[in-house]
Amino acid sequence: MRMNRKHLFPTHLLYADDILIFYKATMQNARAIRDIFLYYGVISGQDCSREKSQLFFAKGILLCYQRQISRALGFSVKKLPTVYLGVPLFAGSPRAVHLAAIKDKIINKFSRWKGMQLSMAGRLCLVKSIIQSSLVHTMMIYKWPGSLIKDLDKACRNFIWSGDINKKPSFMVSWDRVCGIKEERGLGVRSFDMINEAFLMKLAWNVIKGKKFGYDILHSRYLDEFGRSRETLLASLVWGWIKQLVLELIADSYCLLGSGSSVYFWDDDWLGYSIANKIGIPTFLPSRLKHTMIWALWSARNKCHFDGIYLLGRAVLAFIKSSFVEVDSSSTKMGHISNISSDYMVARRIGVTVRIRPPPNLDSVYWSPSAYSWLKANTDGSAVGAPGQINVGGVFCD
Structure with missing residues (x-):
């Protein structure tokens, strides 16, 4: 599986003892695939059946190239329509x-x-x-x-x-x-019409979810991050007749929040768009920096709503920039960035001055066995609550 223009695209598919390989029709690729088959046969003792193997070329491939590739691989050339596994x-x-x-x-x-x-x-x-x-x-x-x-x-x-x-x-x-x-x-x-529509509805729903292999390919190619249909001209044998079903399912579906563990208030599509995009948060920001900026805007809004402090545009921008302060990665305080280079690059891009702290000094700690005739005791303890349950333990070594 590889990415092509932000879309998933399979390089090969395996089913039982069959394999489907997708590649660009060039002699270099054909020789590489032939060498892979030969090497696999030497290692495993198995050889592909060239009598049962076939080549299918896309439109626009010249006949002379088809013949060269067919001779290099030893496979016969076949054209659509055909039947595979009864379909x-x-x-x-x-x-x-x-x-x-x-x-x-x-x-x-x-x-x-x-x-x-x-x-x-x-x-x-x-x-x-x-x-x-x-x-x-x-x-x-x-x-x-x-x-x-x-x-x-x-x-x-x-x-x-x-x-x-x-x-x-x-x-x-x-x-x-x-x-x-x-x-x-x-x-x-x-009725067969009802059966056909029910199966296609299930297919459309799996494409919307995009969690299974095969469906995630169609999802990445034809749906955006919110599940809406892309304005694309990419051809597909399947997408043409399930597109309308996908739109109907999206229009008639609703989300159950549940525990809220997978819900993102600012980034999810609540109103046909995300709130972060609506208020102009840059899309190139990583999620943690985007949430930091949103937190700063939300704090400015609360100051206006509850404290009566009205911040002008420059003041809000200064307040946002002041929120991007470099701290240790162990900090859990909101409104900060992590100590990684990508965050620093994005912060500089939006005009934030970053203070980079020097790395901490590390002291080496070594363990050595106890001297002769000495007894070493290692102890530790923990407590839940104060006061609360206490556990202690120790190891004695001679």
């Missing part, structure tokens, strides 16, 4: 032609079942346990075209009522009622 991979938005093969497999399953000889309860069980679960992987990734969704719902509806997907029976209950939950007198069947 079709293609460029652009999903169309009916990309997913039609999956729909046809589902339709063929119906034809192999003798639905006319099964009871309605048996047909319902097949639809819920086999048909709807077969499309989980692709519906978790792609927004299915409406025409395919309509064909699948029609096949399930006809199979449940008559046992034949090509026979349209007279329906006693509407399909929307059948797709309701059992508590609402439905049969617990889910």
Whole structure:
């Protein structure tokens, strides 16, 4: 994983015994990857299968470069669309032609079942346990075209009522009622449109959270620090159809503060923007210096509100600068900076004069064993409260 223009970008992905490698299409990189494979084979005794390995090039790569890289690695060149682990991979938005093969497999399953000889309860069980679960992987990734969704719902509806997907029976209950939950007198069947939207909503929520691998890549590329959509032209096969779902989830979500341990009053997005940015705190400041400046402004506000002391702009600025005083790192007093070079550089950048103290003198302490015929005693104690519980201990060495 590496950073590219402040965005996460994977260099490789591992799944079971498969590996996906992403690299710039140059002969230098191709030779380096070939040497890595050869070295790995010498060390481990395993060799990659060149017959099963394939190369996919982005648009704009000249055909002569593709042939050179293919010969250097010994891999064949393949183009999209293709299928990996049962999921079709293609460029652009999903169309009916990309997913039609999956729909046809589902339709063929119906034809192999003798639905006319099964009871309605048996047909319902097949639809819920086999048909709807077969499309989980692709519906978790792609927004299915409406025409395919309509064909699948029609096949399930006809199979449940008559046992034949090509026979349209007279329906006693509407399909929307059948797709309701059992508590609402439905049969617990889910329409494929509802399943697809539910999975994409979960995908959009994981992108907003950005805590799992893969989702953090989309989060860093398409969302800002507050979870809002970036104005970007970066292309993505997934982001195009979950963008609207992300915006809907953000608009309908709220935050539970809980203990407040992960809440930052000045930096969090409370009003569509952070309060620190609203009052003009420089964004280049580290968080500790930013909080120091905010503390100084807050103190100036309290002087005005409670003590009746009105500070003009220059006085407030002088008050802020006076708060940046160099102290020991062990100090817990607010309004100070730490003894590190980055804080000094930022302080000078905003016009603060920094006093750098000389380093303390260090005295060396050595331990030596006790002399012959002497007994050494090392003791220590601690107390909780005054008065309070006391514990003492000691070690005696000869």
